[in-house]
Structures are given as structure tokens and as C-alpha cells.
């Protein structure tokens with residue numbers, strides 16, 4: 001008899017099928033079952049669940065749960081609904097980080113080489129050349145030096161940018177000047193030509209990029225948000241964009257997604273709106289991470305590293 005693992009999600013049927021096929025192909029002896037297909041005995045016996053945007057009521061029907069593997073990297077929506085005794089294991093996929101680093105490089109180059117400016121000039125049939133800045137003379141600061149931030153920082157370094165990084169605890173990353181804490185943030189904001197947000201959304205980071213932080217940035221600085229929408233105070237950013245003090249913002253994540261049709265971001269000539277595409281999950285590589293975690297637990301009794309519930313990430 002295979003070991004039954006509940007799959008608790010609100011995905012489409014096609015997504016459910018794809019995840020089950022990919023994970024089961026890598027985990028002989030384990031069967032993933034949508035919650036509705038589990039008997040009461042199977043629910044009670046479950047120690048591990050795979051979750052993706054689960055309905056909180058569904059989670060409470062698994063009283064013996066020890067840990068839950070999320071299919072997503074961010075856990076801000078999941079953590080408030082997960083009973084405190086259940087460990088949350090988030091998706092930490094090097095492939096996802098590589099995809100994110102590619103996006104950070106692509107959109108940094110977009111801003112670095114003034115593509116929004118030249119696109120606006122073309123619409124006005126305006127032939128005007130602007131001074132080109134060398135990559136080493138462009139300071140790119142990354143807020144969040146986790147799997148996503150550090151991988152992205154290395155990629156930017158390899159492309160010649162002057163890279164700064166900021167995290168909660170002190171960190172050393174070769175080739176990058178690193179900062180932490182409130183004073184570190186002030187120093188980083190004051191130097192950044194391009195600010196990249198790769199922080200998780202927690203109580204400490206919600207609204208971090210508000211009027212005060214934006215006022216500490218260089219006039220004409222540029223912003224990329226690939227973390228979470230609510231890291232930014234939208235009204236404060238829009239005010240700053242309207243004043244020309246933030247030159248351009250590339251936004252991939254928003255407090256409300258999909259971005260509502262009446263959002264001022266859509267038509268703003270100094271904003272690039274992306275529909276949460278900077279680092280899409282790759283089912284094959286993510287399934288391998290899940291399979292490795294399940295194997296380590298069931299074969300070797302090793303719990304994968306869990307989210308720090310107090311820190312919120």
C-alpha cells in the first residue's frame with residue numbers, strides 16, 4: 001500500500017494533475033491524494049501534506065499534521081492559517097532562484113539602458129541621445145539577500161554592476177557590499193541608482209518602501225519590485241513617481257492581484273506593469289525538491305528546514 005499524502009490546494013484540475021504526476025513519478029511508494037478523496041482514517045493518519053493556497057478549513061481536517069510542504073516560495077498567506085504546531089516548509093528551488101536572477105538582470109538592464117525613456121521618445125518621434133552610464137558606475141541595491149536576492153546579486157555582479165545587498169542579519173557575499181538593520185537600510189537607499197525588492201512580506205517589511213524610505217532615495221532612482229506588492233506604500237510611490245523623484249518603477253507584484261483595472265499604475269508612463277511573471281514555478285524542478293524533502297523525512301527521519309513562524313519567513 002502506498003503512503004498517502006494529502007494534497008490541499010485551490011488549484012485548477014489541470015494544475016492538480018500536473019503536480020501529482022510530477023511528484024509521484026519521483027516518489028515511489030507515495031501517493032498524493034486531493035483532500036476530498038481521503039477517508040477520515042487517512043486524514044487522521046496524515047503527518048505530512050502538500051499545500052498550495054489551501055482553504056484554511058481544509059487544513060483543520062488534518063489533526064495529526066507535523067509539517068506541510070508549500071509549493072510556493074512566499075508563505076505570508078499560508079502562515080496565518082496554519083496551526084502553530086505545524087511546521088511550514090516553503091519552496092526553495094535553485095531553479096526558481098536562477099529564473100528570478102535572470103529576470104532581475106533583464107529588468108535591471110531595461111532600466112540601466114534607459115529603455116523606458118527611449119520608448120517614450122519614440123512615441124513622440126523624438127531623436128535624442130542620452131549619456132550612456134557604464135555598468136560599474138551604476139549601483140544596484142537588493143533588499144533581501146535570501147535564495148532569490150543572493151542569486152540575483154551574483155548575477156548582477158557578473159554583469160559588472162556595483163551591487164549592494166541588505167538583509168535582516170549580517171551576511172557576507174563575495175563581490176557585494178552588504179548591510180543590515182535600520183542604519184544599513186538608510187545607507188543602501190542613499191546609494192541605490194536601481195533598488196530591487198526581493199524581501200518576503202512580513203509584519204516588519206509590510207509598507208517598508210513608504211514615504212520615509214522613498215525620501216531617502218536619490219532623486220531619479222529606479223525601482224524593481226519582484227518580492228510582494230505590499231512591501232510598497234502605493235500612494236507614496238505614485239506621489240514620488242508623479243514628482244519625477246522616482247524615475248521609473250518595474251512592478252511585478254501588487255497588494256491586490258490581478259491588478260485592478262482602476263489602478264493608477266496601469267497607465268502611468270513611468271511604470272512598467274508585469275503580471276507576476278518574474279519567476280514562475282517550474283513544476284519539474286519544484287517536484288524534485290518536494291520529492292527530496294519527502295524522501296529525507298520518510299527514509300531518514302530528517303525534517304526539512306521550516307519557516308521561522310515568529311519572523312514570518
Ligand code: NAP
Pocket residue numbers: 073074075092096100143144145146147148149166167168169170171181198199200201202204205226227228252253276277278279280313
Ligand atoms: P528567503 O531565502 O527567506 O530570504 C529572505 C531575505 O529577506 C533574507 O535575506 C532575509 O534576511 C531578508 N529579510 C527578511 N525580513 C527582513 C527584514 N525585516 N529586514 C531586512 N531583511 C529582511 O526568501 P527568498 O526565497 O529569497 O524569497 C524572497 C521573496 O521573494 C519571497 O518571500 C517571495 O515573496 C518573493 N518571490 C517572488 C516571486 C515572483 O514570482 N515574483 C518568486 C519567488 C519568490 P536574513 O538573510 O537575515 O534572514
